[in-house]
Amino acid sequence: MTACSTARGSAGPGRVRAVACAAVLVALATGCRADTAPAWGYPELGATLGSLSRALDESCAGQAPASCSDDLDRLHALAERAFGEVLEHRLLDDAYLAAGNEVDRARGLRLAAAAKARSPHDPHDPHDPPLGRALAAERLAYRHLLAALERLRTAPPPGDGTDPV
Template identity: 65%
Template sequence: MTPCSPRSAACGRTAPGGTLRAVASVASIASVAVLAAFATGCRNDTAPPWGYPDLKATLGSLSRALEEGCAETAPESCVDDLDRLGALADRAVGQALEHRLLDAAYVDALAGLDRARELRIAAAADARARRDPRYTPFRRAVAAERLAYRRLLAALERIRTAPPPPGAGTDPV
């Protein structure tokens, strides 16, 4: 038997500090990883998860704020709640556009919300000028804007939960 020196191949060492067994185990791990990649195929894993969890969370917040905000109170107290809804809706719209989610009902609901906002702002100015916080057109404008938010929420939820197109997210890279 020959004595083992740190640089001797007989001792299982190939370089200072590294063993032949360690190199062999790393090589076997790498080969298993390559085989796993071949078995599963190369997929486009950068595609967003279907269901869009970030959009789902924002729509949930928008839905809760819509239910909790200005249920049956005076219209002038609803203005702040509607502005908070506007911020949530803007975030949801931004997320939908980021994911490239569009359909005609969504675009119509968005346009309807913009019109309802403009009408509410004009009716609020009229109510302030008349010094009548319960001015009927203002109450109707607030109710119309809340309805427009509900339509937008329904349209966003519909496009969020639509099934993905065939082959989406599974194309080769």
């Protein structure tokens, strides 16, 4: 076989390797173009989730319920920003929607409990037990939302990673 290839003027193993490398590079370049591959990890969503996580960890630490409510309102603004990024990347799924609904329900309960605690007809207790439970429920709902968002952010893209999002 070697005699036949030398007789025909074959270039040898160096040329074969060069052609193989060029073929691999062409395949990679056409299969993984930047305009079709999704942004793996979604860095802007990751930054928002980092802010949401830090704010959640720092919220309500030994504070009165009114101050804690303010912290949870700031969390709501960060969650809305994360929702916008989820929509932008088309990452919605049932678990995220369920966690978002849980946050909305807990937020509604907290706002109702806060209004009742401020009512002039009830004695004003700074550590109103229903308000405390509502605050804890909302913080737990935000933890579930954060977990759902992190799962969405780190899940592999659909298909082989080259499909549009």
